[in-house]
Amino acid sequence: MRPITLLTDYGLGDEFVGVCHAVMARIAPESRVIDLSHGIPRHGVLQGALVLQRSLPYAPPGVHVAVVDPEVGAPRRAIALRTLDEDRYLVGPDNGLLLPAAERFGGVAEAVEISESPWRLEPVSATFHGRDLFAPIGARLAVGEPLAAAGRPLEPGELVPLDLPRPRVSAGELEAIAVGVDGFGNVSLLAAHDDLASTGFRLGQPLVVRAGDAALPASYGRTFADVGPGAAIVYEDAARHVAVAVNTGDAAAALGGLRPGAQVTVAAVPLP
């Protein structure tokens, strides 16, 4: 009996997530279901893909259902796939959401198109494929039914890729998009710690973080406690992204109410 993880942009204000759990419990009553997150920004395929990618290494191998699906109802494909390493099963729309996570486990070993799957709940609604397609197919895989029976085979190379915007780095400056704002207002950028190497930033160095019209003085550090309360730091966060935080404060608010997708620049403060 495989565990299931579930990640969506449904939020918890209505019964969408609960109904997906209900569907899974009917088919796979012994499978544990772990809610990775339902707070992905609405239609945030890029954010969802990155959260899935960084969360799955902490989860037990099993079935990983993810639904961030702005094109539900349109003729986009729906897919289930198996990864090369650890035999993890990923289920969701074919819009790039699953691929960064699959790559972390050696890439896609096998994929199927599931829109016409014999396991779907009939009648399939036009708008709630989490309930009618992804939850039941994830649950069937969790009880051990074979991937090949879930749908029609697909070449892994046919899957829709995800366009990951690369950070721009130069001496004294890094420009990247914000991909996450956590519950504390900490902002993570789509840039890895390694991307900072060519900036030449040194621990303790004064920096300025800019987003739109907002400018936030900060320093380069290792953890919140490296700066005083209310002061901002640029650091490597727990997901190994370059991130901006305000000690006991809210960096996203200090950056003008910044939201995922915004362009952020981190620059060295020039000597006077």
Place this chain on the structure above:
Amino acid sequence: MRPITLLTDYGLGDEFVGVCHAVMARIAPESRVIDLSHGIPRHGVLQGALVLQRSLPYAPPGVHVAVVDPEVGAPRRAIALRTLDEDRYLVGPDNGLLLPAAERFGGVAEAVEISESPWRLEPVSATFHGRDLFAPIGARLAVGEPLAAAGRPLEPGELVPLDLPRPRVSAGELEAIAVGVDGFGNVSLLAAHDDLASTGFRLGQPLVVRAGDAALPASYGRTFADVGPGAAIVYEDAARHVAVAVNTGDAAAALGGLRPGAQVTVAAVPLP
């Protein structure tokens, strides 16, 4: 060991839901507990009843605890009942909340009043019957104790009915109340797809949706993708309600921040 579902208007901002889970875990450690929704609008008995009714067919038969209870502390009855079909057990206040769901499973076969149940947690608080009454009684039923032992027998005909406001339908117009706003701002009306028949709406027909002072041009369609981004559609949603959505937008906001309970009119646009 029966699974338990839980639906409340408690929200997730405090520990109310967690404490109900804790109480259930002490009594029924082997029962899975599925959170259907805790985002029912506060004291929204009608909304809670409709969400319960449309969600339970997706859940495995078991014990279904629901708490939307504006009269907690007043001498309203608390009840547990068994449905005629599938032997599902429903537990909650006697204010109509449970009845639409029970009717979907053939109606009430057996009911008991549980306010003085021997299974309640003593002392019963005046304000938190989820913890003291509904959770422990639901959990006892989940481990297989008999309904008759939960309280005093009640005639099913004595149960408080729910007043479901019917939509008003005429040629070219439907008027109904909004019963749900999901996390995407999609608005569902207390009207079934069949109610649209006498309006004479045809697929693609231009409509106008009105709520209070707000008027939203829309068209009659099947799914979001039938209209362009930012455009509104009237459609049948995944719960088979007539619903209003804005493709990649927020229909509730476009209707002036509409909330459940508001009166909504959908009318054909007159020819010029």
Place this chain on the structure above:
Amino acid sequence: MRPITLLTDYGLGDEFVGVCHAVMARIAPESRVIDLSHGIPRHGVLQGALVLQRSLPYAPPGVHVAVVDPEVGAPRRAIALRTLDEDRYLVGPDNGLLLPAAERFGGVAEAVEISESPWRLEPVSATFHGRDLFAPIGARLAVGEPLAAAGRPLEPGELVPLDLPRPRVSAGELEAIAVGVDGFGNVSLLAAHDDLASTGFRLGQPLVVRAGDAALPASYGRTFADVGPGAAIVYEDAARHVAVAVNTGDAAAALGGLRPGAQVTVAAVPLP
């Protein structure tokens, strides 16, 4: 296999809680995990301690992980402890968060410092000890590994105590801090029902509740139904705190948007 409870100030907007669940599921796949609350106000050590204290008596004995940790990354200690009664295990930062709950179970029988625990996930991040320290150590205790193996022994007397501000009580007046605002806007004070004794309040007596500039007429009652809709009462809530509510309304809003930590005064209305 012990059950685990989890309480944090992470909120549910991101994947922090989900990743803690994932880590626990890898180590303790058979342990049930109960989310007590993730809505503790950010860095609200006092509020978290009180919620934990009042919730645990409802939870089965097991492992209780709690993370409200404003000093994460600074050299504060991280601890795991066993209570004298019921052999409950508590895991979290050493900032007072765990102690009121431990005292409810006879106090601390045994404690260890876990910052350098052999069970932590390497590399330990500077900012996400829920994932790297508290979740894996809680899960190891849940599968039955001994507390002494989790870290370095500590004298219970060395643990950082929690400063609980006492209410000020006189004839006709009680002053205390607000420690909780639930999803309905009900406000609970850090004062027990017994503290009301020396005020001389009688059931039905008119009172005035003050917070900052706001003043709310109320009466002393037993439950919401003791007053009309829209009227305010001072009562003993389900956690046995003195509390303020507005029947079918929102007391926190009526008190000027009051938040946990605010000073609140409840006073008898002088005779004219």
